[in-house]
Structures are given as C-alpha cells and as structure tokens.
Amino acid sequence: DGGITQSPKYLFRKEGQNVTLSCEQNLNHDAMYWYRQDPGQGLRLIYYSQIVNDFQKGDIAEGYSVSREKKESFPLTVTSAQKNPTAFYLCASSARPGGRDEKLFFGSGTQLSVL
Amino acid sequence: AQKVTQAQTEISVVEKEDVTLDCVYETRDTTYYLFWYKQPPSGELVFLIRRNSFDEQNEISGRYSWNFQKSTSSFNFTITASQVVDSAVYFCALSGGGVIQGAQKLVFGQGTRLTINP
Numbered sequence: 604d605g606g607i608t609q610s611p612k613y614l615f616r617k618e619g620q621n622v623t624l625s626c627e628q629n630l631n632h633d634a635m636y637w638y639r640q641d642p643g644q645g646l647r648l649i650y651y652s653q654i655v656n657d658f659q660k661g662d663i664a665e666g667y668s669v670s671r672e673k674k675e676s677f678p679l680t681v682t683s684a685q686k687n688p689t690a691f692y693l694c695a696s697s698a699r700p701g702g703r704d705e706k707l708f709f710g711s712g713t714q715l716s717v718l
Numbered sequence: 719a720q721k722v723t724q725a726q727t728e729i730s731v732v733e734k735e736d737v738t739l740d741c742v743y744e745t746r747d748t749t750y751y752l753f754w755y756k757q758p759p760s761g762e763l764v765f766l767i768r769r770n771s772f773d774e775q776n777e778i779s780g781r782y783s784w785n786f787q788k789s790t791s792s793f794n795f796t797i798t799a800s801q802v803v804d805s806a807v808y809f810c811a812l813s814g815g816g817v818i819q820g821a822q823k824l825v826f827g828q829g830t831r832l833t834i835n836p
Binding site: 643645648691693703704706708710711712 | 755763
C-alpha cells in the first residue's frame with residue numbers, strides 16, 4: 604500500500620544535539636512538507652519541497668534544516684539552534700506542486716522531546 | 719492575512735448523539751478552498767472533504783455532512799449518530815491565494831478534540 608512512513612515514532616534530544624527525523628513516501632508525489640504540531644494549536648509549516656534538490660522555508664524554519672536528494676525522501680534535522688523543539692512533527696505530501704485544491708497525505712508523525 | 723478559527727477546543731458527547739464542529743475563516747481571496755482533516759489517536763491526518771469557494775452546496779457523506787456558508791464565512795461539520803470511532807482531533811484548513819512558490823499553503827485551525835463516550 605502506498606503511503607508516508609515517518610521514523611522514529613518517538614525521539615529524544617539532548618541539549619546541543621542535532622537530531623534527524625525521517626520521512627519516506629512511495630506515492631510518487633512531487634511535493635513534500637514538514638509541519639509542527641503543538642498541543643492545542645494547529646499545524647505550522649516548517650519547510651516544503653516541490654521537486655528534488657529544491658526546498659523552501661515555511662513559516663517557522665528557524666532552527667531546522669532539510670534536504671531533498673531523492674523524490675521519495677525528505678528528512679528534517681532539528682538543530683541545536685531550535686530552542687523549543689518539543690512537539691509532534693508531521694510529514695506530508697501532495698501530488699501536484701502549486702495545486703491549491705490538492706489534498707495532503709500525512710505520515711503518522713514523530714514525537715520529539717527534550718531530555 | 720488568512721485565518722481559521724475553531725472555537726471549540728474540546729467536545730464530549732455520548733454515542734449516537736449528533737455533534738457539530740464549527741469552523742470560521744478569514745480571507746480576502748475570492749478563490750479559495752476549505753478542507754477538513756481527521757487526526758485519530760494514531761497521529762496521521764486523514765483527508766475528509768474539500769470545498770471550493772464557488773460551491774456552496776452542502777455535502778453529505780454517510781453520517782458526515784458539511785455546511786458551507788460564505789455569508790458567515792463558516793464551514794461547519796456535523797456528525798450524525800456519532801460513534802466511538804469518531805473520536806479524534808478534527809482540523810479545518812484554508813488554502814487560498816497564498817501559494818508559496820508553487821506549493822500549497824494551508825492555514826490550519828487549532829483543532830477540536832472530539833470524544834465520543836459509549
């Protein structure tokens with residue numbers, strides 16, 4: 604079955620440490636997104652990519668970095684510069700970049716906590 | 719600026735009751751799309767419905783129905799005869815003229831946590 608796989612499901616970060624969240628899709632979608640979800644808040648866009656080797660900052664990109672070396676993969680690195688990283692991180696994809704009517708397909712998320 | 723407000727943070731009802739989740743949006747765009755997503759305990763958001771700004775027809779899908787009213791900028795979601803499996807967080811989202819360099823820009827509401835008690 605096609606879908607989006609995020610790993611790990613739970614991740615712990617120590618002070619000063621960078622951690623990387625994995626996102627893989629086999630839907631053959633062009634566009635991929637990273638969202639951050641905090642309790643009682645909606646989803647906020649961190650980064651997005653519409654094509655391999657291209658990505659753009661979203662609304663809250665500071666302290667995060669991404670890469671898109673393969674169409675199927677869009678890993679997110681939470682750097683030590685992100686001072687409040689504890690949140691639920693969701694990866695998503697859509698078939699057509701730029702389609703305002705496009706529905707998003709989501710992974711099951713990664714819960715990141717700070718030790 | 720675009721904004722989506724889901725004023726109900728949490729709703730708890732007994733199974734078989736009808737329940738309505740409210741969604742109010744703000745946008746200056748004339749063409750826009752509204753969405754509802756469901757987030758079950760497993761975490762992933764699941765697409766429920768999409769409606770464009772030119773189509774104000776209400777929609778029914780089984781026990782689910784949606785009432786879109788441009789005059790009040792609302793896109794409410796009703797579950798009839800609720801079931802325990804409907805328990806989830808529900809998000810309303812808006813996609814409008816804010817296309818960011820070719821990618822879709824969705825603005826999400828804060829979400830409503832719905833609990834259906836047996």
